[in-house]
Amino acid sequence: MKTDNKKGWAGKRGNNVRSDCFVEIELTKGKGIKFSVQSKVNSMYGQDINDMIIIMCDFFEIKHAEILVEDNGALPFTLAARFEAAYKKIRPDDSREFLPSMNKNNFYLTQKDRMRRSRLYLPGNEPKFYPNAGLHYPDGIILDLEDSVTPSEKDSARYLVRNALCSVDFYNAERMVRINQLPMGLNDLKFVVPHNVHVILIPKCESAITVKDVEEEINIIKAMNNISAEIYLMPIIESALGVVKSYEIASASDKVCALAVGLEDYTADLGVERTNEGKESFYARSAVVNSAKAAGVQAIDTVFSDVDDVEGLRASIIEAKALGFEGKGCIHPRQIKVVHEAFAPSGKEIEKAKKIVLAFNEAEKNGLGVVALGSKMIDAPVVKRAQHTINLAILNGLLTKNWEKE
């Protein structure tokens, strides 16, 4: 560690930057705090920005420094993250954290078997996408510390993601973070585990040990912070070896809620082109579905990377659904609606599910152990699947919550 580092910076500068800022801090000797702020929103929040800089200097006991802020409309959580990241480049051993207060809407919890049809990836170091991401109602949002963040931005992104978990309202979407590959990913956890993260995505997972390492680290941080809420794991299978080990991975911990497949890296690993037909990844996808189901967790499909090709996306989801996947990664908010529509059950499926659920309820009411529909016996997994279909139909507005009474 360099202790002679007097200057640190973080954030983005330039004319095309939006909703972000650049902060540079240089520690000086005996001149007090001097700062210069150029802000696009100076006439509206100039005072607020100045106040925040002073508060943060007090908090980190910065007594003498020259501070430069170039602001293109960064929200307070971003400004604070940039300041802290810049400061910690000078003092990486300072363990104090300047945390935004937890948004009152951000205390909701998740469930292991909640619906995960769509999960929207947000690049970890791009704050402009955060505040409105939840408005498109994905089932989950993923703050990504891995592939979307360049190596030089990894540190900055951690502070930003941490602050976003505290202050940004994602409107009831499941709060997920994709950490880096281990071992770096283990260091990401302390930035997110204390701030009501629901699911940790483990990229390029190739063994049960990786899952256990993540779980263990989470447990340590939870214990230190007195956290009781469950945090689930979603390993991503992105390699030939990962596919081979997928059952071991899916069953490594009861915290694993879903197994996802990532095909960009997988096809690279095979040394083949990724095609739209996807013959080259058919085995991997089926294997992941099979392992997930064998372990009793959800199977989640890869992303569809052509944002403009809505019909291609729809076709890929219909295929995924047929293979047994229950969710799809999204790289653009406009994909969410298509994903939800394509995963929605058909009218015929809904009608069948309604009959099964009604028959089950009726049998239960009458204390019958065996459910029959017509001449067919209905067992528990069938009822479970029918209930799932009903839930999907309600979520898609195809059935009302009170459908049984109607």
Next chain:
Amino acid sequence: MQFKKNVDGRLVPTEVNGQKQIPFKGVDKFKSSGKIASPPIRSCADYPADGNKKVKSLKDALKKAGLKDGMTISTHHHLRNGDQLTNILFDTIHSLGVKNIRWFPSASFPCHSHLIKYLKDGTIHHIEGSMNGPLGKFTSEGNMKGIGVLRSHGGRYQSIQDGEVHIDIAVIAAPTADQFGNANGVNGKSACGGLGFALADSEFADKVIVVTDNLVPFPCVPWQIQGNNVDYVVQVDSLGDTSKIVSGTTEMTKSPDRLLIAEYIAQFMNEAGIVKEGFSYQAGAGGTNLAVILYLKEIMKAKGIKARFIRGGSTKYLVELLEEGLTDYILDGQTFDLDGVRSMRDNPNHVMTTPFTSYNYHGKGNFASMVDAAILGATEVDINFNANVVSHSDGYLLHGIGGWQNCLYSKCTIIAVPSFRDRIPVILDEVTTLCGPGKLIDVIVTERGIAINPKRKDLLNAVKNSSLPIRSIKEIQKEVYEICGGAPQKPNVNKKKVVAIVKWVDGTVLDSVYQVVT
């Protein structure tokens, strides 16, 4: 400078550039009386019998028209940001040593930043029209000699009729014209669509000069501008940069948040019962507005209905509706792309309108109030449903009013705005500059929810069981203030120095724009 409070509590000057002003009295409360202003009587005997009104240059035409200090010169924004004629016009006026011109454009564009030097050297005294981009900045910082006057397109027509503005010389850029002065905008390399904004000028100005880069033998048809109102015709090589006059294609927004707003609007219009057989609405050319057209199209197709007419802002998206039989007519005030120009030229159901036909305050009726819904933008709105379209929250004047104020009269006026931009909240306690009274604004649609003006109980009732995010405006504001870190400071302006006034459609003064303290 003396001020009076108008009915909405805004302080407005009682005199501007030597002309007495009437403070805003409320929507439809003020009606001027007397006779409509008129141009001097002329006789055809004074014009060439062979109809050839061509003169050798613009300079020549201006001299013949009697150009002198202090005159009012009008131009039009049909060429939009590709307009070079207006710049050449003032180069010429400057070369003749003429000063203190009142420039009366129907709108200005960033290309007109060329004129800042003439505002500085006294060639131009002040602007009455719009002050966009660099001209707005120049004005806001208190650099213009006179006080700017901002009017809507309809208000511009009204000001001419009321004699508030007497045009000495109108200079009309014509993509096609004949030697008699008949002109249109649908043909020629600089084709821009309709020339409706120049109608009043052609009829009321003392002298009218038509400048064209496509002179055709008589008759030039259609004659959107009638040569019978024209004094001189000037032929030039080029009127401007054709790539900026109309865009090759207009592009819909790709922003997921704006698309969400557009989707909410279309769904709202449908659930509120507006989208039905024979309905009408006002479209625009902004990215969000174009997306609304596409969402409405889906709904119309699904319901098997069509519109009777759509008011444009025409674009390829609107033309597609016409050509696919989803509307009987386009009534078009301004044409934004090449498909729009082609359609206006070739399709009799794509009809050019003028501010007189569309929304003239002194007309015997108002098309704008007959339209079922209008979708408009704004820089800011406030919790009383007032809206601002000319200035930003930092106090800078950056946009014109266009037809915006006039379109507020529709049966359901919808303002489409993001709830905040970067760290700039859009819903304030009070708009920086009042341009549209809340009385006329029915719905504000943001990506965070739809706020319906409480006075529109019928609309509230129509969507009470909707799955749409119907919220109170204060609730959306509160959420956005929390995101942005509290209510913003007020802009730092010098309340003693008015740099421009905003007129209402009836000629009264709605608000003042103040000098920004830099």
